[in-house]
Amino acid sequence: MFGFFRRKPKLEDELKKNPYQPEKWLKLAEKDERKAPEAIINTLIYSNGELLDTVVKKIKSFAIFREIEPFIPKVEEKLGKEYASFLLGIVEEYKGNLQKARNLYDVARNSQDSTLSFLSNYYIASIYTKEEVYDLAYKALKEIEEKVPENYKLEFMVKKRELEEKLGLSGSKLLKSFKEGLKKTRDALGLSAFKGREVDESLFEELEEKLILADVGVNTTLELIDYLRNEAKKRKIKSSDQLLELLKGKLKEMLSKCRGSFNISEKPSVILVLGVNGVGKTTTIGKLAKQLKEKGYCVVLAAGDTFRAAAIEQLEVWAERAGVRIIKGQEGTDPAAVVFDAIQSVKAKGDDILIVDTAGRLHNKDRLMKEIHKIKKVIGREFPGQPAEILLVLDANTGQNAISQARAFKEITDVTGIALTKLDGTAKGGIVIAICNDLKIPIKLVGIGEKIEDLRKFDPKEFVEGLFEVEKE
Numbered sequence: 356m357f358g359f360f361r362r363k364p365k366l367e368d369e370l371k372k373n374p375y376q377p378e379k380w381l382k383l384a385e386k387d388e389r390k391a392p393e394a395i396i397n398t399l400i401y402s403n404g405e406l407l408d409t410v411v412k413k414i415k416s417f418a419i420f421r422e423i424e425p426f427i428p429k430v431e432e433k434l435g436k437e438y439a440s441f442l443l444g445i446v447e448e449y450k451g452n453l454q455k456a457r458n459l460y461d462v463a464r465n466s467q468d469s470t471l472s473f474l475s476n477y478y479i480a481s482i483y484t485k486e487e488v489y490d491l492a493y494k495a496l497k498e499i500e501e502k503v504p505e506n507y508k509l510e511f512m513v514k515k516r517e518l519e520e521k522l523g524l525s526g527s528k529l530l531k532s533f534k535e536g537l538k539k540t541r542d543a544l545g546l547s548a549f550k551g552r553e554v555d556e557s558l559f560e561e562l563e564e565k566l567i568l569a570d571v572g573v574n575t576t577l578e579l580i581d582y583l584r585n586e587a588k589k590r591k592i593k594s595s596d597q598l599l600e601l602l603k604g605k606l607k608e609m610l611s612k613c614r615g616s617f618n619i620s621e622k623p624s625v626i627l628v629l630g631v632n633g634v635g636k637t638t639t640i641g642k643l644a645k646q647l648k649e650k651g652y653c654v655v656l657a658a659g660d661t662f663r664a665a666a667i668e669q670l671e672v673w674a675e676r677a678g679v680r681i682i683k684g685q686e687g688t689d690p691a692a693v694v695f696d697a698i699q700s701v702k703a704k705g706d707d708i709l710i711v712d713t714a715g716r717l718h719n720k721d722r723l724m725k726e727i728h729k730i731k732k733v734i735g736r737e738f739p740g741q742p743a744e745i746l747l748v749l750d751a752n753t754g755q756n757a758i759s760q761a762r763a764f765k766e767i768t769d770v771t772g773i774a775l776t777k778l779d780g781t782a783k784g785g786i787v788i789a790i791c792n793d794l795k796i797p798i799k800l801v802g803i804g805e806k807i808e809d810l811r812k813f814d815p816k817e818f819v820e821g822l823f824e825v826e827k828e
C-alpha cells in the first residue's frame with residue numbers, strides 16, 4: 356500500500372541489477388551525457404550487436420568518438436574483434452586517419468552479421484570516395500548492393516549513381532558516344548533522305564542499293580526488301596515514313612535475336628578471346644578489362660598470343676592502362692603453358708575474371724585449332740565449365756570478310772559471342788545485321804573508338820535507333 360511512496364528506482368540501479376536491457380542503456384545514454392559513452396557501448400553489448408546501426412548514429416550525433424575508445428576492449432571481449440575493429444575504425448576515421456580506419460573496417464567487412472558487414476563496406480566506400488579512388492569505392496558498394504538495409508536504400512542508390520557518373524558508367528555519356536560512332540553508317544545509309552516520299556518501285560530499288568552498300572549483305576537485304584514489299588501491299592502503305600517505321604521494327608526484331616548478356620556469373624569466369632591480327636583484339640581486351648574492373652571485378656590477363664613479342668608487349672600496355680595484372684611467357688612459349696600459369700595465379704589471388712588473349716593467325720588454321728583446343732582443355736580441367744565466354748573479335752570495316760572469318764573460327768571452336776570493333780570507323784555498320792542474320796551468334800560488345808572507354812554492350816534497339824537518327828541541323 357505504500358507502493359506509491361516508493362522512489363522509482365534509478366535507471367542505473369535497475370541496470371546494475373539486470374544489465375541485459377539494451378533499450379534502458381540507450382535511454383541512460385540519451386539522459387546522462389557523462390554516462391553516454393559507457394551506456395552507448397553497453398547498448399551494443401547487451402543487444403548482442405543488434406543495435407549497431409542505432410549505436411553508430413548516436414556516437415555520431417553525440418560526437419563521443421574519443422570518449423568511447425576506453426570501452427572498446429569490452430566490446431572485443433563480449434562481441435569479438437570484428438565489432439571492436441569497426442568501432443575503432445569510426446574513431447580513427449573521425450581522427451582523420453583514413454588508411455587506418457579503412458583497414459579496421461576491412462576486418463569487419465566479411466562479418467556474418469549483415470549490418471556490420473554492410474556498414475563496414477559502406478564506410479570503406481565513403482573513405483575511398485573521399486580519397487577519389489572511385490573504382491574501389493564502387494567495388495565496395497557493389498559487394499553489398501544485395502544487402503542494403505531499408506533505411507539506407509535511398510542514400511545508397513544516390514552514392515552508387517554518383518560513382519557511376521564519376522566512372523563514366525552512366526548511360527547518357529556512353530549512349531551519346533555510341534550514336535556518334537554510328538555517324539558514318541548513318542550517313543551512308545541516308546535513311547532520312549527517304550522520308551516524305553511516295554512508295555514506288557524506285558524507292559524499293561534505292562533502299563535495296565543503300566542496304567547492300569552498308570554491308571547488310573545480299574541475302575539479308577533481299578529478305579528485308581521482300582518483307583517491306585509484302586507489308587506495303589498488305590497494308591496499302593503509300594508513305595515512305597510508314598515504310599521506314601516498318602523497316603526499323605523489322606531490324607529491331609532481327610537483331611533482338613542477337614542480344615546476349617556477358618556470362619561472368621561464375622567466380623572465376625574465364626573469357627577466351629579469338630580473332631585475326633589487326634581486328635582490335637588487344638584493344639578490346641584492354642577496354643573490357645578496364646570496364647570489368649570499374650564494375651568491381653578483380654581481372655587478370657593471360658598473354659596467350661605468344662607468337663609475336665609485339666603482341667605480348669601490346670597486351671602489357673593495355674594491362675597497365677586498365678590497371679590489371681598480366682601473366683605472360685617468352686615469345687614462342689606454348690600458349691597453354693601461359694594459360695596454366697595464369698590459372699595458378701588466379702587460384703592464388705582469388706581473382707574474379709581471367710581474360711585470355713590468343714594468337715590471330717587464321718591462315719594456319721590447323722595449328723590455331725590445336726592451340727585453342729589445348730588452351731580450352733587446360734582451362735576446363737582447372738575450372739570445370741569454363742571458359743564461360745569464347746569471344747570472337749571482328750573488325751566492322753572488313754565487311755563481308757568478317758562473316759567468312761567468323762565461319763572459319765566456328766569450325767575451330769564454338770563461339771559464344773562477338774565483339775565487333777571499329778563501328779565508328781566504318782560506313783559498313785550494316786555488317787552488324789548481316790552477322791546477326793547469317794551467323795546467329797550473339798553480338799555482345801561493340802567498339803566505337805580507340806579510347807579505353809570506347810566499348811559498349813551491344814543494344815539492338817540503340818543500334819537501330821542510331822541508324823535512323825535524324826542529324827540535328
Ligand SMILES: Nc1nc2c(ncn2[C@@H]2O[C@H](COP(=O)(O)OP(=O)(O)OP(=O)(O)O)[C@@H](O)[C@H]2O)c(=O)[nH]1
Pocket residue numbers: 630631632633634635636637638639666669715776777778779780801802803804805809
Ligand atoms: N576507330 C577504332 N579503332 C580501333 C577500335 N578497336 C581497335 N582499334 C584500332 O585498331 C588497331 C588494331 O588494334 P589491336 O588491338 O592492336 O588489334 P589486334 O587484333 O590486337 O592486332 P594485333 O596487335 O596485330 O594482334 C589499333 O590501332 C586500335 O587502336 C575501335 O573500336 N575503333
